Amino acid sequence: MKIDTKTKKPQEQWKPFTARYCCSADDHHANFGSMSSKKPSSKNLTAPAQMPSFRKLSFSDSSLRSTSGRLNEDLAQTFAGDLHDFQLSELRGATQNFAAHFLLGEGGFGRVHKGYLEEGLKPGLKSQPAAVKLLNIEGLQGHREWLAEVIFLGQLRHPNLVKLIGYCCEDEERLLVYEFMPRGSLENHLFKRMSVCLPWATRLKIAIGAAKGLAFLHGAEKPVIYRDFKASNILLDSDFNAKLSDFGLAKMGPEGSNTHVTTRVMGTYGYAAPEYVNTGHLTTKSDIYSFGVVLLEFLTGRRAMDRSRAEHEQSLVDWTRPYLMSSRKMRCIMDPRFAGQYSIRGAREMGLLAQQCVSLNPKDRPKMPAIIETLENIQNLRDMAITNGQWPVTPKNSRNDNSVGKGRRQNSLGCRSAAVAASPRTK
Numbered sequence: 001m002k003i004d005t006k007t008k009k010p011q012e013q014w015k016p017f018t019a020r021y022c023c024s025a026d027d028h029h030a031n032f033g034s035m036s037s038k039k040p041s042s043k044n045l046t047a048p049a050q051m052p053s054f055r056k057l058s059f060s061d062s063s064l065r066s067t068s069g070r071l072n073e074d075l076a077q078t079f080a081g082d083l084h085d086f087q088l089s090e091l092r093g094a095t096q097n098f099a100a101h102f103l104l105g106e107g108g109f110g111r112v113h114k115g116y117l118e119e120g121l122k123p124g125l126k127s128q129p130a131a132v133k134l135l136n137i138e139g140l141q142g143h144r145e146w147l148a149e150v151i152f153l154g155q156l157r158h159p160n161l162v163k164l165i166g167y168c169c170e171d172e173e174r175l176l177v178y179e180f181m182p183r184g185s186l187e188n189h190l191f192k193r194m195s196v197c198l199p200w201a202t203r204l205k206i207a208i209g210a211a212k213g214l215a216f217l218h219g220a221e222k223p224v225i226y227r228d229f230k231a232s233n234i235l236l237d238s239d240f241n242a243k244l245s246d247f248g249l250a251k252m253g254p255e256g257s258n259t260h261v262t263t264r265v266m267g268t269y270g271y272a273a274p275e276y277v278n279t280g281h282l283t284t285k286s287d288i289y290s291f292g293v294v295l296l297e298f299l300t301g302r303r304a305m306d307r308s309r310a311e312h313e314q315s316l317v318d319w320t321r322p323y324l325m326s327s328r329k330m331r332c333i334m335d336p337r338f339a340g341q342y343s344i345r346g347a348r349e350m351g352l353l354a355q356q357c358v359s360l361n362p363k364d365r366p367k368m369p370a371i372i373e374t375l376e377n378i379q380n381l382r383d384m385a386i387t388n389g390q391w392p393v394t395p396k397n398s399r400n401d402n403s404v405g406k407g408r409r410q411n412s413l414g415c416r417s418a419a420v421a422a423s424p425r426t427k
């Protein structure tokens with residue numbers, strides 16, 4: 001359900017864009033719950049060449065409300081050379097008229113179709129597969145998020161951010177054209193019943209890639225707060241390299257002496273930081289909280305919020321909290337699909353990291369560079385549970401589920417395990 005250690009200082013300043021409405025899509029968003037179901041620094045993150053550097057944009061209130069023609073002029077002028085300005089007919093052609101069998105998925109903002117962009121469709125455009133997102137533009141909200149996406153992704157380029165190829169703004173239609181990510185979203189791999197289990201090493205690789213994307217956003221003098229970090233917004237290429245997508249809720253960080261940005265609360269249940277939900281005060285630490293929730297998803301194979309489970313197990317953060325303190329307890333909540341193929345120390349360290357990230361006090365949450373270093377260190381650990389005789393943990397008479405709860409049986413390792421059917425994993 002969508003609701004809305006030494007870090008090297010960035011070497012280059014980046015200019016905030018001034019589009020009053022472009023980066024404040026929340027101004028007209030519905031409130032929480034009202035939308036449908038959204039160590040030292042890592043060297044390559046702080047290299048000057050990779051620091052975001054925004055050009056100053058000057059979209060006005062009138063251009064936001066103006067006709068698509070006027071807006072197209074503004075966008076074309078601003079993003080000439082960076083983004084292609086597609087016509088609807090061109091995107092119809094690329095997607096076989098948005099054929100059902102080209103549908104990749106559907107989120108709160110509309111459907112996403114696979115397409116193929118032919119060489120010569122636009123000057124300088126190489127032939128390539130693409131993902132075309134059609135925004136559901138009922139109300140101003142869709143348009144604002146569309147515009148925020150164009151403005152953020154039109155300027156931000158990083159290996160761990162999905163590449164925006166272009167956009168289409170024709171009459172009421174609003175579309176976005178992205179590089180095609182062959183393995184879809186992390187959500188599909190982690191939670192879908194039929195999906196093959198993502199190995200421990202792959203989960204770590206994805207976590208590190210996503211962390212680098214987030215570190216890039218946070219790592220500037222004037223950070224971008226992503227605000228929608230979750231499994232469905234982490235897209236995967238053929239080698240499981242992670243890229244962040246969906247910048248419709250992104251927001252420029254606080255200016256001057258301000259410690260936070262005040263906004264309407266947007267995001268996704270289960271991922272949004274409690275202080276942000278309660279106060280609307282947004283900081284980069286809100287993203288860190290969401291990152292911690294995704295780490296918990298990696299460990300457990302469970303969703304941030306799963307209403308189909310017993311009440312005390314619905315919120316992943318609440319359910320896992322008592323188990324993150326020790327390796328012994330951690331075993332009880334690990335994704336049973338690992339079948340022991342995970343590092344015991346690594347799981348413990350990832351659990352501790354997740355715990356810090358989801359601290360109730362935002363100040364206790366680590367920064368992205370430290371998170372990356374911890375995850376990279378975990379990558380080197382090889383003490384797999386299965387070879388250390390610490391697997392299985394599931395008693396014979398229980399199903400393949402990592403449920404732990406009151407009044408349930410304990411197995412030989414001290415994990416209480418539900419002798420009930422695994423809860424369905426549905427979105």
Ligand SMILES: Nc1ncnc2c1ncn2[C@@H]1O[C@H](COP(=O)(O)OP(=O)(O)OP(=O)(O)O)[C@@H](O)[C@H]1O
Pocket residue numbers: 002037038104105106107108109110111112130131133162178179180181182184185187188232233235245246
């Ligand atoms: N660039 C892409 N390449 C390949 N598949 C994509 C791409 N972008 C999106 N998809 C697919 O489309 C699905 C829907 O994406 P979308 O971002 O619209 O919604 P969502 O993230 O699932 O939900 P929400 O609206 O809450 O963000 C994704 O889960 C993914 O499977």
Ligand SMILES: [Mg+2]
Pocket residue numbers: 107232233245246
């Ligand atoms: Mg998404």
